[in-house]
Amino acid sequence: MKIFKQSNEPGERNYRYNTSVFLICLVISAIFWLLVKFADENQTDITIPVKYTGIPQGKQLVGNPDSVLTINIKSSGFGLLRFKYLLSEKPFVIHLSDNQLIKQNNTYTYSIGTISLVQQIIDLYRISGSIEYVSPETVILRFEDQQSKLVPVIPDISYTLMKQYYAYDSLKIDPKYVEIKGVEESISSIFFVKTEPLKFENLTVSIQQKVRLQVPDSKYPVELYPDEVNLFLPVEKYTEAEIQIPVETKNTPPGIRVKLFPEKVTVFCMVALKDFKRLEPSLFTCTVDLAELQGESRKRLKCEIDASPSFVKIQRIVPADVEYIILK
Amino acid sequence: MLEIGLTGGIGSGKSLIARIFKMFDVPVFDADFEAKSLYQEIETMEKIRQLFGERVFNKGEIDRKVLANMVFSEQSMLNKLNQLIHPKVRSLYTNWVGKNLNAPYVVYEAAILFETGYYQKLDKTILVVAEEELRIRRTMKRDQTTRAEVLHRMSRQWSDERKIPLADFIIHNNDNDLLLPQVYDVHQRLLGF
Numbered sequence: 001m002k003i004f005k006q007s008n009e010p011g012e013r014n015y016r017y018n019t020s021v022f023l024i025c026l027v028i029s030a031i032f033w034l035l036v037k038f039a040d041e042n043q044t045d046i047t048i049p050v051k052y053t054g055i056p057q058g059k060q061l062v063g064n065p066d067s068v069l070t071i072n073i074k075s076s077g078f079g080l081l082r083f084k085y086l087l088s089e090k091p092f093v094i095h096l097s098d099n100q101l102i103k104q105n106n107t108y109t110y111s112i113g114t115i116s117l118v119q120q121i122i123d124l125y126r127i128s129g130s131i132e133y134v135s136p137e138t139v140i141l142r143f144e145d146q147q148s149k150l151v152p153v154i155p156d157i158s159y160t161l162m163k164q165y166y167a168y169d170s171l172k173i174d175p176k177y178v179e180i181k182g183v184e185e186s187i188s189s190i191f192f193v194k195t196e197p198l199k200f201e202n203l204t205v206s207i208q209q210k211v212r213l214q215v216p217d218s219k220y221p222v223e224l225y226p227d228e229v230n231l232f233l234p235v236e237k238y239t240e241a242e243i244q245i246p247v248e249t250k251n252t253p254p255g256i257r258v259k260l261f262p263e264k265v266t267v268f269c270m271v272a273l274k275d276f277k278r279l280e281p282s283l284f285t286c287t288v289d290l291a292e293l294q295g296e297s298r299k300r301l302k303c304e305i306d307a308s309p310s311f312v313k314i315q316r317i318v319p320a321d322v323e324y325i326i327l328k
Numbered sequence: 329m330l331e332i333g334l335t336g337g338i339g340s341g342k343s344l345i346a347r348i349f350k351m352f353d354v355p356v357f358d359a360d361f362e363a364k365s366l367y368q369e370i371e372t373m374e375k376i377r378q379l380f381g382e383r384v385f386n387k388g389e390i391d392r393k394v395l396a397n398m399v400f401s402e403q404s405m406l407n408k409l410n411q412l413i414h415p416k417v418r419s420l421y422t423n424w425v426g427k428n429l430n431a432p433y434v435v436y437e438a439a440i441l442f443e444t445g446y447y448q449k450l451d452k453t454i455l456v457v458a459e460e461e462l463r464i465r466r467t468m469k470r471d472q473t474t475r476a477e478v479l480h481r482m483s484r485q486w487s488d489e490r491k492i493p494l495a496d497f498i499i500h501n502n503d504n505d506l507l508l509p510q511v512y513d514v515h516q517r518l519l520g521f
Contacts, residue, residue, distance in 0.1 A: 259351060259352075259508065261351065262347070263351060300506075323508035
């Protein structure tokens with residue numbers, strides 16, 4: 001209550017104004033202090049990412065090449081600040097040239113002294129100070145010959161179909177094989193590549209699209225040619241059809257005749273609407289196997305569809321078995 | 329040559345048995361089919377028009393359902409129809425037999441054989457029997473009709489118990505009965521006569 005009361009008094013209000021003035025002065029002096037400090041020369045380590053280009057044709061970088069360079073810079077605070085926070089994300093590109101490769105057994109090495117890169121670094125990042133040293137002093141890169149082989153493509157596709165719709169044919173991938181390139185150590189353990197996973201639900205139309213391939217995990221990167229394939233899944237609307245076909249016998253023991261009843265069975269199958277008119281009894285073969293009779297007495301013989309057109313999906317046979325008598 | 333009658337109550341499966349006889353190259357005369365065909369003939373249609381009037385016709389053709397309701401409700405009407413149709417069927421059968429004299433025997437398939445007394449003119453008779461419930465289910469499924477209608481039609485036929493003593497051969501056609509051995513056995517025995 002006392003404080004509240006004081007704050008309403010004119011004299012105390014002046015006291016408050018004095019505090020604000022103090023804080024403003026403090027901030028201004030801090031700024032000046034920073035400007036003075038940043039104007040001073042400083043020395044610090046800064047890391048910059050490194051990229052390698054011009055990798056010789058048919059060769060691949062192996063081992064664990066340096067991915068950053070550490071540079072020690074002597075510069076004003078402003079220069080360091082600008083470099084550290086604005087420019088150091090920009091990679092420094094080291095261009096390789098074939099003639100510096102040295103072959104050792106099956107590997108090639110390439111070395112470059114980083115001191116020779118100092119001027120390039122200064123130019124690229126427009127460093128106002130000086131570079132005291134670069135670490136590592138020498139970048140050593142190791143290469144191996146790139147190998148290639150063909151591997152099959154495995155589709156990683158799942159799908160569901162709407163009622164009455166069926167896949168008219170199997171899922172097709174084109175091309176079925178792709179070329180995989182990489183060092184022998186990597187590609188020797190890769191036997192197939194998978195497509196990116198795709199999921200389709202309640203399909204009513206055919207699928208025809210490109211799908212990317214998953215680059216297999218390996219110690220060293222591998223490349224795929226092509227890196228995507230065409231995917232094709234024909235989908236058609238089906239209807240149930242029934243067709244009467246004669247029952248034949250197979251494995252009939254010599255010297256006997258067999259009568260079957262019924263002599264014809266009805267095959268219920270699913271057929272694409274576009275193929276409905278192609279259905280003909282002659283395209284089907286239904287048999288009973290008389291070898292079943294050997295050694296045991298059976299009342300009926302099971303009917304089996306031995307041949308049917310590829311465009312139908314057999315649902316059931318009615319009757320599933322037939323009576324028989326042996327006529328000697 | 330023997331003339332064999334094949335009969336059975338509604339839904340007993342006599343047509344199925346007839347098919348098996350055909351498999352053994354036995355000529356089969358389907359009396360019910362022939363009778364139905366007669367209803368399409370102009371001469372028969374005219375006679376029916378004279379006997380039963382225009383009400384049994386629908387769009388120029390005989391409405392067999394209306395005709396059946398009429399004749400089965402009055403015995404005299406049924407007799408008139410039988411007197412018209414049966415002689416014609418018999419005549420067709422006689423001609424048909426004449427064409428099949430080389431067969432060891434022929435089969436005359438009819439729904440009613442004992443009821444009409446025609447069985448007495450045949451050499452042997454085969455009766456197809458099945459459990460009543462099974463016959464009802466088969467007929468309902470085949471004719472897409474009601475249980476009551478099937479029972480009504482069955483009531484107009486003789487029961488199996490009444491027909492069995494008159495038959496020479498009985499073929500059982502329940503779901504688990506094997507038909508082929510039964511028919512083959514009858515076939516062999518008929519060939520032996």
